Structures are given as C-alpha cells and as structure tokens.
Amino acid sequence: MQLLPKKNGYKMQSFQTRNLSQELSIELNCYGANEYTKVSFPVKYGIFSRLETCDYIFEFNLNHEIRHAKSKKRTWLHPSEWIKRTMGDDWVYYSTGGYSGVFEALGEYYLPNLTYPTNSLLGGKPFEETEIDDIARNWHEVISQLPDTGMPVEFSQWIQSIQQQSPEKLQKKAQKLFEISGSRVTVMPPDARHVDYNIIPLNISDGCLYKCRFCKVKNKKNFSTRSEQNIQQQIIQLKQLLNKDLINFNALFLGEHDALNAHCDLILTTIQDAFDAFEFQSSYMKKNFLFMFGSVDSFLNAGKIFFKTLNHLPFQTFINLGLESYDQSTLDLLGKPLTQKQVGQAFEKVQIINDTFSNIEITCNFVMDESLPDSHYEALMTLIRESVNRTKPKGCIYLSPLKFGCPSRQVLYDFYKLKSQSRFPTFLYLIQRL
Numbered sequence: 072m073q074l075l076p077k078k079n080g081y082k083m084q085s086f087q088t089r090n091l092s093q094e095l096s097i098e099l100n101c102y103g104a105n106e107y108t109k110v111s112f113p114v115k116y117g118i119f120s121r122l123e124t125c126d127y128i129f130e131f132n133l134n135h136e137i138r139h140a141k142s143k144k145r146t147w148l149h150p151s152e153w154i155k156r157t158m159g160d161d162w163v164y165y166s167t168g169g170y171s172g173v174f175e176a177l178g179e180y181y182l183p184n185l186t187y188p189t190n191s192l193l194g195g196k197p198f199e200e201t202e203i204d205d206i207a208r209n210w211h212e213v214i215s216q217l218p219d220t221g222m223p224v225e226f227s228q229w230i231q232s233i234q235q236q237s238p239e240k241l242q243k244k245a246q247k248l249f250e251i252s253g254s255r256v257t258v259m260p261p262d263a264r265h266v267d268y269n270i271i272p273l274n275i276s277d278g279c280l281y282k283c284r285f286c287k288v289k290n291k292k293n294f295s296t297r298s299e300q301n302i303q304q305q306i307i308q309l310k311q312l313l314n315k316d317l318i319n320f321n322a323l324f325l326g327e328h329d330a331l332n333a334h335c336d337l338i339l340t341t342i343q344d345a346f347d348a349f350e351f352q353s354s355y356m357k358k359n360f361l362f363m364f365g366s367v368d369s370f371l372n373a374g375k376i377f378f379k380t381l382n383h384l385p386f387q388t389f390i391n392l393g394l395e396s397y398d399q400s401t402l403d404l405l406g407k408p409l410t411q412k413q414v415g416q417a418f419e420k421v422q423i424i425n426d427t428f429s430n431i432e433i434t435c436n437f438v439m440d441e442s443l444p445d446s447h448y449e450a451l452m453t454l455i456r457e458s459v460n461r462t463k464p465k466g467c468i469y470l471s472p473l474k475f476g477c478p479s480r481q482v483l484y485d486f487y488k489l490k491s492q493s494r495f496p497t498f499l500y501l502i503q504r505l
C-alpha cells in the first residue's frame with residue numbers, strides 16, 4: 072500500500088495485489104485534471120477512484136458509482152477509447168473517430184456515440200461490438216466477484232461500497248434525478264461540450280414558446296416558470312443526490328427549453344443561490360459554467376442590465392438560441408412561428424452581446440437537411456459570412472441535422488462546405504439527453 076498526498080480532504084491511496092488467481096490495482100481518490108481542456112488524448116476530470124484488473128479499468132466517482140470503464144483486451148476497439156456512464160444512467164462510448172475530422176466537426180477530440188436515436192452524422196454503432204456491449208452490461212458482475220479480503224481495511228470497505236452500487240440502484244438514482252426536476256433533460260445545450268456534459272440540471276421553467284412542428288425534443292407543456300419555493304426544493308434535493316461528488320461539479324444548466332424567458336430576477340437569484348448551495352467556489356474544478364437555452368423572443372426581450380449583471384457573476388455563461396433559419400420559406404416549412412426579420416434582429420443582437428460581454432457567449436443553432444430549399448443555405452450565408460467582415464472568435468454556430476438515425480454523407484459534405492465559408496466557429500450540434 073502506498074500513501075500519497077492529501078488534498079481537499081481526500082487522501083490518495085493505492086494498493087496492488089498480484090497472485091495467480093487475481094491481479095488487482097486500486098487507486099483511491101486520484102486527482103484528475105481540474106480544468107476542462109480540449110486535447111487529443113483521454114483526460115479524466117475531478118477526484119475519482121480507479122480499479123484495474125487483468126482485463127478491465129473501471130473508474131468510480133466519490134459516491135462509489137461507476138463513471139468510466141474500458142477493457143484492456145485486444146478486442147477493445149481502441150486503447151484511447153472508453154465508455155462513460157452519465158448522470159441519467161446512459162452509457163456513452165467516446166471514440167476518436169480515427170481522428171478523421173471529429174475535432175473539426177464537433178469542436179472536441181472525442182465523439183460521443185449514444186445508445187439512443189439522435190442526429191449524429193459521424194460514428195458507427197460501437198454498442199453492437201461484443202466487447203463494448205459486454206462491459207456495459209456486465210461490469211457489475213465483474214466487480215461483484217472481486218475479493219475484499221487480504222487488503223487494508225479502507226480498500227476492502229471501498230470494494231464493498233462499489234459493489235453495493237448495483238445497476239438497479241444506479242437506475243433508481245437516475246430516476247430520482249428526473250423526479251427532482253419533474254422531467255428528464257431530453258436535450259442538453261451544445262455548449263455543454265465545454266464541460267464534457269457534466270452539468271447540474273436545475274429547472275426554472277417548463278416548456279417553450281413556439282412548439283415548432285419539426286422539433287423532436289419538445290414537450291406538450293406551455294411555457295411556465297417555477298416558483299422560488301420549487302427551485303429551492305430542487306436545489307436541496309440535487310445537493311443530496313450529488314452528495315460527496317458535488318465537489319467535482321462546476322457547471323449549472325438552467326432548464327428547460329427557454330430558461331431565458333423567465334423573469335430576469337428569477338434567473339439571477341437562482342444562479343446566485345445555486346452557486347452558494349452547490350459550493351462552486353470550492354469545487355475541485357476550476358472556473359464555473361452556466362448554460363441555458365433561449366428563444367428569439369426571450370433573447371430580444373432581455374435587457375442590457377440583465378446581460379451586464381450576468382457578465383459580473385462568477386460564471387462563464389453560454390446561452391444557446393434556436394434560430395433554425397434566416398429564410399421565411401424554411402421557417403414556414405419547419406413550422407417555426409417566427410419571421411425572417413425577427414431572426415435577423417436576434418442575430419444582430421447576438422453580435423452586440425458577444426462583442427460587449429467577455430463572460431457571455433450567445434450561440435445559435437440552424438438546421439440542415441437535404442430537403443431544405445437552397446434559399447435556406449443562401450440566407451444562412453448572409454448571416455454567417457456576409458454580415459461580418461472578419462473572423463469571429465466566439466458566437467458559435469451549431470448546425471443541427473434535422474433527421475434522427477440517418478447519417479448522410481451529403482449533409483456532412485454540406486456541413487464542411489458551410490463551415491469553410493463561415494466567419495464564426497461552426498460545429499455540428501449532436502443532440503444528447505442527460
């Protein structure tokens with residue numbers, strides 16, 4: 072056993088055993104990276120514990136819940152790839168995509184491959200690979216067979232604790248997460264990629280304003296805001312749910328589909344309350360991030376004082392707007408009840424906010440599909456190329472393929488063409504749930 076330095080109250084400890092029947096290595100409270108970075112090799116964030124057997128590497132959060140796994144067998148697709156279990160209890164396979172344009176397409180070096188239908192244009196079906204399917208299904212069986220004797224007490228206790236976090240228990244915990252806010256996060260903002268989608272979801276509102284015909288993530292709820300009491304209750308319950316692992320979080324997502332349409336006082340008070348309650352000032356992870364969705368109406372209605380106040384909060388804030396198209400015939404085709412003029416006004420204001428406030432980035436979504444008229448792409452070009460005369464470092468444009476489960480070479484080709492002409496950082500929007 073090796074004793075390592077103690078930080079943040081978590082003592083790093085490691086233990087190895089090697090005998091004929093079982094090779095085992097345990098590292099408790101590893102200190103991963105404390106700042107989200109974009110690099111082309113696997114980085115693990117936060118404080119976590121690692122268990123390595125002859126065949127597998129498993130990682131667990133501070134609540135003893137599995138969060139990453141990979142196989143060491145030769146049949147594993149790639150040594151730098153792994154699976155991650157999300158807070159909503161989905162397994163996601165992180166692939167390098169063979170480094171074939173994943174970073175250019177997504178702004179990240181790793182491509183999340185999901186187990187449910189989405190609008191991804193890249194990647195394959197890794198969960199159909201035996202080795203990946205096997206580890207996602209049977210990880211608990213593997214750790215259930217581990218010995219918990221013949222080692223110092225802290226290690227045997229830790230093994231017992233990870234064994235107790237069974238798939239059934241983790242599934243129930245995910246269910247509890249959805250119950251706290253009253254629904255599952257069916258779509259995360261694309262900007263959540265900056266924190267590897269490790270967000271705390273807090274609903275200050277429900278529903279959205281437009282109920283666009285094309286949208287696959289909407290619900291039937293008319294837009295409404297939550298009461299302060301309801302928000303406080305969610306904060307308390309989320310804190311209990313995250314428990315010891317709270318220290319690994321530094322990002323808040325204000326839900327649901329148009330949090331920006333809530334009253335500005337409610338937004339600002341909630342941000343401050345969440346910052347205090349989730350103890351973001353003492354998070355292991357550096358910097359704090361805030362994500363929310365907005366709509367053309369809520370964004371145009373938001374005043375300068377609101378953005379000024381937001382800019383002074385201890386967060387890097389990302390607000391994602393679904394503009395979809397700057398072409399009236401396409402807006403009508405999509406069933407988005409907006410005019411081209413409103414979209415143009417919103418885009419103009421986006422530039423002002425992005426140029427004025429260093430801690431705020433407004434990002435915009437536009438749709439892509441082979442079936443859309445040329446006028447959609449021509450109008451898009453006037454916004455993302457002709458409206459500015461130089462390359463902009465912020466104000467990401469996300470292009471979102473309309474169809475789910477339908478990767479198309481043509482749409483991917485169109486994306487790269489648009490990206491090469493855009494004067495804004497331009498990426499694909501991969502729709503993911505939490």
Ligand code: SF4
Nearest residue numbers: 279281282283286289
């Ligand atoms: S695109 Fe946005 S506003 Fe339109 S239905 Fe979907 S969630 Fe609602």
